[in-house]
Amino acid sequence: MGKIQDMRATYNDTLIELAAEDERIVILEADLMNASGTVPFKEKYPERAFDMGVAEANMAGTAAGLSSVGKIPFAASFTPFASRKAYDQFFISANYAHLNVKLVGTDPGITATYNGGTHMSFEDGGLMRNIPKLTVFEPCDNISLRKLIRKAAEHQGCTYMRLHRKGGQELYRGDAEFELGKGMVLRDGDDITLVATGFVMVPEAIKAAEELEKEGISAAVIDMHTVKPIDRKLIVEYARKTGAFVTCENHQVVNFLGSAVAEVLAEDHPALLGRIGIQDEFGQVGTLDYLKQDYGLTAADIAAKAREVLKKKNK
């Protein structure tokens, strides 16, 4: 078996496949075409690929304009620039206008590593979750990425995807099927539910569940790739079943996955909850491993949080 390709290569390949099937597919970049991995797309479809230069606001607006004449634009930049720098343009020109722009933020959270705090976005998911009707998702491996991009292209309306760029992994079988808005149960369990999202955190949650199993704790693991709309049904099902949760996200614990799960629990079926993620901190430079440790995003951190929650549950 060959090496699993970079997630960005899967992004590019999937868009090329889609472009062959649907002439409405176009892409936009903001001087990060190399980083996003879409140079092959541009070589194959030069008339349908636009490098807008270092101007994310204009990129988002241009994408909205392309959508208004029937195109399906995928526009990408690093997460902080795709979100913070183009927020009003994406909000008004694309979403408020009920258009069909697929915005992509690459290098989410700590995966910005050596680019550090200016490029390390822990809030983009929360910003996006505040846009009415927007679908917000973060695939955790190459297989779900490929399939969820296709779902996003089919979806009538704007989407925001957090895209891990470098490296790849396969957590699913090739024939797994995905729906936006439907979480995937990766591992069943009775004592506690670990709800994770994204490339960094889903494998850590799986490892944490394995660690807990050794202690006789049965932990379910859910890949909640779509954070908005959140899969309420699945959360309630596992609230009934386990009564305890830990959310795991490469993002601030407010406004994204942790908040979304907390809202469902508080409204529909109260259960105990611990949240693993960034605790009100800015980004910084470092290797991925260093950053995982420093922000407390490792499997050990998740397992420790699970034990803490279970202690409260068993009181």
Add this chain to the structure above:
Amino acid sequence: MDEQTLQDLKDTARRLRILTIDQIGYLGVGHIGGALSIIEALTILYYRHMNIDPKDPGKKDRDQLVLSKGHAGPALYSVLADKGYFPVDWLHTLNVGGTRLPSHADMVRTPGIDMSAGSLGQGLSTAVGKALGHRIDGIDSKIFVIIGDGESNEGQVWEAAMSASHFKLNNIIAFTDYNKMQIDGYTSDIMDLDDLNAKWVGFGWNVLRVDGHSFPALDRAIRKAKQESCRPTMIIMDTIKGKGAFFAEGKLSNHNMPFTYETAKEAIAILEKEAELEKAARLEQAAGKNAGGEK
């Protein structure tokens, strides 16, 4: 432009001014200044230059208008109602809860609006997207854009300007409504645009400067812009904010001003009287000509 065409355009512009003053006056408050300064531009576009069909607002190969200064929505609503996109009585629903006509141009709610706008600075970027999309599809139509002079403070306008010339979008014809006023005062005091022509030239655009209330000048500029082979065109229109409404014209307070329906009716009566006088003068002139011919 022959005399009859010019007269028709003038009559249409007056009718649109009246509809706009009536529309905002009926509500009692609104963006009267920047609506009235672009009446001639909207008139020449919708009644002379744009390929559009009110019965088929989504026609794929139509010309489109991005009203980037979306707060001038009421002026465009007057045009669209007059053109038959929707009933004229909708105009009295401006900003009423649940209306199809919100203060700022909205493509989701209003038939005939080609792009939503209202957060200033965004329209030109969307026009770039439309123009690129039409180029891919081989659609030979124009994307018209109207931006404000105050709006030109926004950095995004210049990002879009750079990209439109980079992509050689000769299918974009933009207008700046240069009425020299923004909300807080004169543009020269608040954020001076200095040599606006030179700025657009510097960004690689074909730049034309016209009296924005003169139909022959606007017509010449648009025809010239349509011949441009590789650059987008910016037509900078010198205009008067609030043009044609005695209570608003040239007043710094006219950006989003309250006025009573009585005041609106008074302004409309003045415009109607002006029309009558002009008509009488024309008849007199024609009679004089005829009399002269008999000699």
